[in-house]
Amino acid sequence: MSRPLRLISLVVVVLLLAAAALLFSNLRKLEVTDWRLLFHAATGRGGPVAEDATVQHRLRVPAGWSITLYADALPMARFLRATSGGDLLLSQPRAGRILLLARDADGDGHPDARRTLLDGLDRPHGVDIAGDWLYVAEGSAIGRVGFDSATGRLTGEYHHILTGLPSGGNHWSRTVRMGPDGWLYVTLGSSCNACEEEHAWRASMLRLRPDGSDVQHHASGLRNSVGFDWAPWSGELYATDNGRDLLGDDFPPCELNRIVAGGFYGWPYVNGDGVPDPQFGTANPAKNALAIAPVHGFRAHTAPLGIVFVRNPDHVARLGHAALVALHGSWNRSTPDGYAVVLLQWQPDGTIRESNFLTGFESGGDIIGRPVDIAEAPDGTLYVSDDYAGAIYRITRQPAGNTTPLSVAPHPQQYGADPLDGIDAADIVAAQASGAALWQRFACADCHVPGQAIGNKLDTLHQRYDVAALADYFLFPTAPMPAFPLDTAERRALAIWLLARTQPAEAPAGGLHPEP
Template structure:
């Protein structure tokens, strides 16, 4: 009995230290420890900061030239990943409560969602989510499920079906991210169980893939300690993933990573950190070291890159070949670092230049938020989730970022030609569709086959209005004639591209 009481006392003391030590450090600790303690409480217990005020956002947050930032929603709790539907609603995962939220699109233009509701509940720590066809896919910590989803009214129907089960979710890095690709596969990331170790479960520290029904499940790439963000570069459809480097090697090593993911590729962990041997396990596997694929880009150590999103609908100069990355921020540096969204810009010579995109979440020991994920709407709006204050920010394209086509009027239909449907749009609708259509056209390698003079076999885009209406051309993009590939275009993208092509002189 005495032994049992001593055990209870010991457990109580340990729990007390875990809970109260960070609270004490917040108030009285040395520089940097206040932020670190807040982050630790946020990670372990879900502790979060207050909702940011409009004045705090205006005074503290700095956004890249050509953009403006505002608070879209707050008070959402421990939110994580985002997905914008075709109709502009925003889906939000909430792992701690096992829910997927739906924030209704801003129809009235007040800068806020028109409503909020729980779309799915009772899930096992849902994290990543994506839409493919009429299905919403959700990555839970131990599997993947899908349910029929109607983007028009934001409603689900039928039963939620588990298509992948039995995934490991013990230890560290239990989150799973699922993304649907234009190649017909779904890709799924799974982090490691530990800081550094040789995994017993071959599915941990990998990116896997499977068919929409869960079949043909396999490991696609390995040696990825904790790859949370996945996305494809629109100019060549290459898959990229963020990866969080290991801890406990000091403030400045190893770097976190952006990797270009190749089928069968090995990315080093736990034997190599970026391009350097791990001091603990680097000598254990010479063949693994030889196979290591170094990162495409290195982030500062412990910045914790999470969500990754290539911009496809942006009209601001300098962001034509760019991606945004959410840096969640460090928990184990003597001087905290990260806590911002950065933009990565691909140069003509292959280099990647990193710039601040949305910064100011951390100033001294004052922590406003921790960015997690990024989503982009059809109109170019960028949504950023923050799991510290339970908020979502909306970054809008400023007045200076309008497309050059926005002021171009559609030419009147020529006598004797069939009605293409262009005349049915108002002037404002035409300008919006032209601008969006130009973005879609530039985001994919359309000009490589259709720009006259670029190749001997170029197929000029002339006379389309004699053969197609807007609706017919938009429908053509869903099943184009080979060798034209099927691009992952939403219904609104297809309409905008059709208007853009039919309006060309």
């Protein structure tokens, strides 16, 4: 490569990777809990390895409960649903599939088999079973297929019942549940950290008929409500919600909201219990006045995801009116927080008491797992998914004091010194032209400011990414970087182009800003 071209390319890379600096210029410095979390969340790679009953005792549950490792080697294990036959359904969005983990009939503490139910889907996330149907929430569509819960077998062809869900940007996951009223409910997160959305369905909850007809905008102002469930004693609908970022370690709180038809829950104008947002708090005073306050606040950045109300009679007798919530854990906090399953108990006076139920994923900054969802099986067994360790844990009732700890040992992915090894030289050369063209097409210079850096230093980029991992990051970026409409070839070319310029001898100052 000629010296002028090398210098021009170097400047372009510095500009491209400093884009977020302009966006953050009026905000508090971004704190990051652990860059491994961001790398894993952006690429689905590099998480720890789950190990059953290792020497270290890490995961803890209350006396009278026990926890074991039920299944491992499940990259990006997200949402769960237990079947009436005792099987467990699991979504793996990055793999594009829904797995069935066959019930533990032989009693060895692990699924008897693993079987792919559906494959080739677009980031499948939420799953639910209603009657003879299995429903799946994909990135831009809702689909269903005939399903026999007793045998765990499909009984028809998978097809979409609703298409055209807005996609792109941040918060790509979609969750679907069948309500007790016979309607399907779907949540869609915002496309950004804080903005006024162009599409009304972003940051909201939809309601529709089981066949996909009569779509209604049920609730709005929900920044990223990944989990929701109905209280069995009242029929009220509750949803978790992730508060916005970049307002410091301790604000705003994440939320639990009681959802009502037509309700507006504040985002992006109001945070928490009526506190105007510093960016958008004066943009629409009428909206501020309509905002419904959360019924419970979680600590900032703990990232509540899945929620399930306990329904098993033994659990209800022991816990009362209660729900379990998975706190995925912080990624942008100077001190880690979350990384737990918490118990919420409704008190006679209407207040909600929060206490720890499953802990030990984080200890002294060492993070070995991130809970995502909880499922309660017909026999009362509780299952917890972990998309960081790629695992599912099983929690059962045991005589008081008989608790089995479990340790998950970190084993982060590391890449070699040359992530371009094995790639044809012609591909690398072609990527230079493609990268420059992409820079021009998306007007990257409008945001990228040379000399300002945010995020991880590029001098170790080659150790943290290979071409495939970096291309995956462009597909699922985290705020403030938007998801540009790049096809597979363009993402690969951009990854090659970037990695070719971040070898130790020529890594520019600056940083990527991957988000979880």
